[in-house]
Amino acid sequence: MDSAILDKPQIQKNTPKSTQPFDVCIIGGGLTGASLAAYLGNAGKKVAVVEKDFSYQDRIVGELLQPGGVKKLTELGLADCLEGIDSAPVSGYAIFKNGKQIHIPYPDENTQGRGFHNGRFVQNLRKKITNHPNITLMEGTAVNLLRNDAGKITGVAYTDKQHDDILEIQGAITVVSDGFFSIFRKELSKNQAKVSGFFLGLVLKDCPLPYAGHGHVFITDHSPFLAYPISPTEIRMLIDFPGTMPPKKSPELKKELKVRILPFLPQSLHSAFIAAVEAGDFKVMPNHYMPGKPVPEEGAVLLGDALNMRHPLTGGGMTACFTDVLSLGKLLAECTDLSDSRKVNSLIKTFYFQKRKENSTINILADALYRVFRHKPLADACFDYLAQGGKFAQEPVSILSGISRDKNLLIKHFFAVAKFGARNLIKTQGGIGKAYTLIRYAFQIVHPLILNEKPTFSERIFLQTGAWIFPPFSKS
Ligand SMILES: Cc1cc2nc3c(=O)[nH]c(=O)nc-3n(C[C@H](O)[C@H](O)[C@H](O)COP(=O)(O)OP(=O)(O)OC[C@H]3O[C@@H](n4cnc5c(N)ncnc54)[C@H](O)[C@@H]3O)c2cc1C
Incomplete structure (x- = not known):
């Protein structure tokens, strides 16, 4: 360098x-x-x-x-x-959950x-x-x-x-x-700005990711965490701490990280993770919506x-x-x-x-997916839906990668995940009560996010007529 x-x-x-x-x-x-x-x-x-x-x-x-x-x-x-x-090239994602994993390369191998x-x-x-x-x-x-x-x-x-x-x-x-x-x-x-939680960041050195050159998402029952390369020899881990208070550096925090994160990590990352936790060189940032x-x-x-x-x-x-x-x-x-x-x-x-x-697709997906991954039945549904592969994985990843900006495609897959989860609940647990609750919760997640991305009335009129009707340019 x-x-x-x-x-x-x-x-x-x-x-x-x-x-x-x-x-x-x-x-x-x-x-x-x-x-x-x-x-x-x-x-x-x-x-x-x-x-x-x-x-x-x-x-x-x-x-x-x-x-x-x-x-x-x-x-x-x-x-x-x-x-x-x-810098390190990144060519797709790997998602881990309960010992299972999915590999989803970016749709176009020429775009990294x-x-x-x-x-x-x-x-x-x-x-x-x-x-x-x-x-x-x-x-x-x-x-x-x-x-x-x-x-x-x-x-x-x-x-x-x-x-x-x-x-x-x-x-x-x-x-x-x-x-x-x-x-x-x-x-x-x-x-x-609303704080939706905090990311604690640490760097793992000189250890191989299970999928080289990929973003890794770990879905756990508590909350998700990420690992991705930031150089040929370094991996950034970002660990979610939901809530309004940041985690405090302390011996308890080190213990918590080992108990909460280590069991979900592939063996190849264990010793580098323990070394990073022991070194205690954490940085914490708030995540905003x-x-x-x-x-x-x-x-x-x-x-x-x-x-x-x-x-x-x-x-x-x-x-x-x-x-x-x-x-x-x-x-x-x-x-x-x-x-x-x-x-x-x-x-x-x-x-x-x-x-x-x-x-709008980037904005909606980010907060919708975070909330999906924090809700076990939806997280299960999302993982199983993506695991089907083909367009069930490729289209959502093309949105995540910022290549596709098709809002209808995003909404289609979001509700398809909810329906997929609801069907599985009916199959495995009978009764439609839980299935209905799941669909309703999915709607409650995504609806406000979609509304927040809609053009305002005056924006639409402006684009059609060139006239700005409301609010006028403010003169404070
Ligand atoms: C934990 C976390 C992880 C993230 N990871 C990713 C990721 O992996 N990929 C991704 O795409 N995005 C990620 N993001 C989002 C991304 O970092 C931001 O969207 C991006 O950095 C915003 O850039 P910016 O230039 O708007 O703001 P900044 O990068 O914050 O730059 C603002 C600049 O303004 C300067 N400044 C501030 N106040 C003043 C002032 N009064 N006068 C003069 N200068 C001033 C600052 O010094 C700074 O240089 C992450 C965000 C968070 C919180």
Whole structure:
């Protein structure tokens, strides 16, 4: 691996208070902000990126990029960021339950996913925006969105990291991509993030996965856990801790992991798992569910985790982010006059509509599957349904991989799983009461998720007529 990957991009310091307005100001130079900046800079737009800290970060998020995400990254012209970081190809999934296992390769053998260290990948993306003639980088913490007298957002104020000064930059449009703890989300949306639990992450070293180059899902009676390669010699394990309180590092936690997880692990992972637990180098992250409910604001747009989050069980987050980056990037790149507020307003609304259409399958599947795997009768049904193979496995995996975005196909398979489970319950336990309860519970899982992805009335009218009726652009 190229050790320069870990370097910090060279940052432009001391931006003067009155710079020329940029075409686009981006808050947050994480994977969403950096990839949008690269795409727009390459398209000739003048871009500024304000990032809190450009240093390498060691995180347990965003480490498996599904094939659908690789495809979007390629369309953004950034696929080479997956190289030189010791990444590992991923060619499908293996699912384990009660000693049984299913192997489901991705439907198209030419489309692979990738596992990697998130920080290495993000630094590669940041390299793309470093020393770029159209891109200016500022290291500092964004503190305020700037507004003109009419309430339109015109840029951002930030605290410069080196000198602690408050500086301002102006842009025709400001993109807010400051991640899951976004401080600007409340100004641009009605979003409410709910914590659905926590993932505890640890790394297993130098041990073979039962299916090399595959994501592994372990369904247990307690809750699911994952294992997938993040380099040729390292496996990331993410272990679910449901509830609202994170697990605390303690000797009891080590004991719990050995009792709860070890019996479900294949022998080949035992000693590496015990070594990782004993070393105690755990990281814990909250898992959020937050459907995107943007409130269109003049001059600004929300993007990435700041706009929309789903459970990380299916590894869909980065694919959703790159889908949005490409969709917004194309609209901004094609706009010849970003100073025309009417055009910019219209493209913000078009983006929000497209976003819902393109990412609904990723969003619905992630939280639906998490809840299915936490409900024993549905988890049994899902496992047995996928085990039939053929289209019963291939079509659901094409949705999980982000290749298919067909919402009807997802809903068809979701209810087919519930019906399959109900039929099995009738066969094995007689009586239709339990079968009915199962179907009803499946409906209760998926119905609110589907509703949250439906375009709003005003979005549909806008797409048909070009008129935005409700709510109007807010002027706060
Ligand atoms: C436990 C877990 C595991 C996950 N695993 C996967 C996976 O395997 N595959 C997958 O596809 N997705 C996964 N995800 C989701 C994925 O990590 C996110 O969707 C993705 O990282 C979001 O990128 P982002 O750029 O929007 O936000 P971030 O990556 O959080 O970037 C935000 C950036 O903004 C900067 N910033 C924040 N505030 C400010 C400020 N005020 N001023 C300036 N800069 C600021 C931050 O420093 C950061 O660089 C996972 C999520 C979790 C929680």
